[in-house]
Structures are given as structure tokens and as C-alpha cells.
Amino acid sequence: MELVQLGRKAREEAKKENGCPTDDVSPFNPPDPYAPPGQDLSVPTEELHPVLRAFRLEHEAFIKQLDTVEQVLNHVLERGPSNAADEALGVFFQCVENEVLPHNRREEEVLFPLMALRLKEAGEHSQTPEAVTGIDVLRADHLHVVQLSAVMLNFFGIAGRLPDRASQRMVIEAGIRQGKALVELLRLHMFREDEVLFSLAHKLLTAEDLAHLEAELG
Ligand SMILES: [Fe+2]
Ligand SMILES: [Fe+2]
Secondary structure, three states, X not given: OOXXXXXHHHHHHHHHHHOOOOOOOOOOOOOOOOOOOOHHHOOXXXXXXXXXXXXXXHHHHHHHHHHHHHHHHHHHHHHOOOHHHHHHHHHHXXXXXXXXXXXXXXXXXXXXXXXXXXXXXXXXXXXXXXOOOHHHHHHHHHHHHHHHHXXXXXXXXXXXXXXXXXXXXXXXXXXXXXXXXXXXXXXXXHHHHHHHHHHHHHHHOOHHHXXXXXXXXX
16 A cells, blocks of 8 residues: 555544544654554665655764764763763754755755645645645754754853853753754654655656756755
């Protein structure tokens, strides 16, 4: 069964279970975010078109960074700030600024508009007056990444300028909470793209679409 069909099936089942019309269940935003319908039909990386494969390989590099930053955040929470932690967080912010955000922009400018079109053509959208697709969920994730990184950076920046340790500690803990939320969001977002978006793109995008993506993304 195709991922698109599975998405429809999940929506129909949710409508039956809830006894009310809902179009919120989509493979991009299922009740259990880490168990989307059709997950077992995910296309292996080596079978993806090079332009889609490149996005997934970039995720692999980001996921390694997330593991490191999560360890650093836990370390700061347990033992307080240190030069080594500052350095590691600095590397993470550089990675978000110079790699994650440009990656997201490339998805938004080229891949997302094409996929939104193909998903609508395939009937994989809400039945609301303004048809919404899973691409809207992914765009909202991108916006949330920018917001969380900015808030996290601000908390850590403010903490360094506070005179007493108690206030510093409180603000650092607030920054760590934002940081952990950011790590979780990025993990879930990349999971959604790896397990659902790229597999759907592999099935729905035409040869011309993929050639267009390749030309645009170089
Ligand atoms: Fe993304
Ligand atoms: Fe991505």
C-alpha cells in the first residue's frame, strides 16, 4: 500500500474512532509522532534520487550534532557552565546558523512548493476550505526552530551578564529547557522528513520535477 493511501486510511480510521470529522491525522502529524502510517515503506537512502539523498545525508550530520549538544546541556544542568560547554554550545549555534537554517531555506524555496502541489494533486490534503498539506506542518517546524534557537541564545547571553549566581543559574536552566525543546523538535522534524517526506517525494515527483530541483539546488 502506498504512503499516500496509508495517510488516507489513517484519517478515515481516526474519523471513525472519534465519531467526528477530522482531517488532522496525516502521515506528517500522526497521533504517535514517531510512528507515522507507512513508516515501514520508507525508501532506503541509496534508492533516493541524489537531490533527495543529499537532504537526508545532511540530516545525518545534524543528528550527530544534536547528540553532542544534548550531552552538553545535561552536563551544564548537573555541573554548571564551563569553558568547554560554552565552546560546544558555540559550535552548535554555528551549525544551526550556517548549516541547519540554510538547509531549511533550500527545502522551503524549492522542495516544499513542489511537494505541496503534488500532495494536493494526490488528494493528500485536509478537507478544509483552504487545503492544508503536511508541508504546512514542516514549514511550522522550521519557524519554531528559528524561534527556539533565538530564545535559547538570548537566555545564555543574558546569563553571562547577571551579577549573582542564583539568577545566573535560573536563566541558564531556562536556556537549557529551550535547548532541549530545540533538540527534540529538530529530531522529530528530521524524522518526519526522513520517514515520510522524502519517501513521498520519491513516489510523487516526476522526472521533470526532480530535474528542476537538481537545477535549482545545484
Ligand atoms: Fe526541514
Ligand atoms: Fe531537512
